[in-house]
């Protein structure tokens with residue numbers, strides 16, 4: 001049988017490639033025949049069967065012995081890979097956790113990798129699918145890595161707040177050799193706790209009041225630029241507001257006038273865009289690598305989350321400002337001053353810490369606030385009655401304050417608050433929150449454990465569009481945030497700033513600059529949506545932050 005099979009030319013090379021090497025080792029292991037004796041015997045078989053021991057001929061093609069071995073190795077490798085993938089994708093099933101079926105090789109994020117959906121939209125869909133089946137959480141896979149998606153609001157609260165000691169990090173990558181990565185968002189454990197406690201007093205309402213005039217100075221420039229650009233309608237509101245918030249953060253965190261409103265190509269804006277612009281391929285790829293590549297490997301290759309030119313720019317900028325202020329006894333009412341004070345006294349921050357925090361304030365502060373202003377403009381431009389109402393509120397409030405835009409006046413604009421809160425509900429800058437499990441956790445009322453090192457996602461966008469909490473969720477309705485309506489919803493259902501001990505430390509500042517940007521625009525102009533804006537809005541698939549594809553274009557009409 002063996003010989004007749006070998007004499008059949010089409011099956012011969014398979015016998016040759018697969019059976020010979022495996023069989024020879026097997027026989028020599030299981031019997032007293034040595035490999036050399038087995039080799040000699042096989043050569044005899046080849047001679048009888050007319051086969052060439054260095055290769056075989058199929059039709060007119062000669063296949064070398066080495067190639068045959070390679071093919072067999074590939075076959076073995078593919079079999080092992082298939083077993084491995086099945087085992088990986090069985091992780092949640094083995095634990096009894098429900099979830100959508102993963103697909104090779106992207107797991108559950110294929111549409112994101114292929115740029116068909118944002119990551120926020122993917123977790124939102126999974127949230128609704130799980131909720132429809134009555135599940136409180138579900139297991140998903142980012143490529144091959146298992147992660148948990150939380151649906152139940154009680155469990156959201158536990159993870160973000162009550163059981164925080166099990167989930168106190170974002171699971172970010174920190175490179176010891178890159179001082180830019182040692183900022184609050186990335187830090188975990190005792191170091192995060194220490195820095196958070198040190199930085200929190202920097203963001204009290206007293207400190208916001210202190211910095212208020214610095215922001216107002218930037219609104220003066222915003223007014224000028226709006227006056228110039230309104231002559232050539234339509235206006236790219238996202239671009240102008242990004243330049244405005246860049247100037248605000250530049251002034252408050254770095255103590256410099258960066259003038260990106262005047263000069264869109266200013267260095268500060270240029271580097272800011274390098275970090276956050278979702279069209280910057282290198283920046284986007286660097287953002288995602290730590291999500292998918294094991295951190296041990298990233299340490300090995302000394303991976304930097306930012307291009308090194310960005311690191312040098314911010315290091316140079318902050319160190320020069322700190323030295324200048326120290327040498328010349330300059331004191332300014334801004335974040336930089338408060339940070340410099342933290343380099344003195346007990347357990348001081350180092351200059352590298354300050355560079356990292358300034359960098360974070362900039363990155364976390366300008367894009368998030370400018371997109372909040374832009375999305376609010378998008379909605380207001382389509383709801384003239386709401387636009388009119390908030391404008392009226394600004395005017396009547398300012399009348400009470402002798403026409404002066406003061407901190408107290410802005411704090412009294414409660415309808416403006418509702419408009420901004422509703423815009424942040426519909427368009428949260430970060431459409432999902434994430435935590436890394438730092439200590440094995442048993443999900444309450446189950447025997448399911450979440451292991452240390454598992455990423456947990458809270459689908460904020462899903463929660464914000466859940467009709468159980470926000471009926472008719474697509475509708476822009478600021479009244480959802482009246483005191484009576486807020487009281488009907490559970491806590492942890494409005495998450496644009498996160499929640500729990502890791503809630504956005506700059507929330508007050510972010511809201512303040514958002515409201516001031518809107519005030520400046522609303523006082524001088526009525527605005528409507530220009531048809532250059534894609535409606536319904538399409539979101540950019542490139543990065544993590546919620547950002548419109550293209551931009552938001554409005555037509556401005558001056559108010560006499």
Ligand code: HEM
Nearest residue numbers: 185361364365368369429430496497498499502504506510
């Ligand atoms: C509308 C504006 C803003 C939005 C929507 C926003 C949103 C967020 C979100 C969602 C988080 C993550 C919270 C979590 O994981 O639970 C966060 C964290 C953070 N944000 Fe903001 N942010 C804004 C403005 C700012 C500003 C202006 C600053 C600083 C000047 C800032 C500094 C930070 C910092 C330092 C963290 C990390 C906190 C920590 O991990 O302890 N943010 N922000």
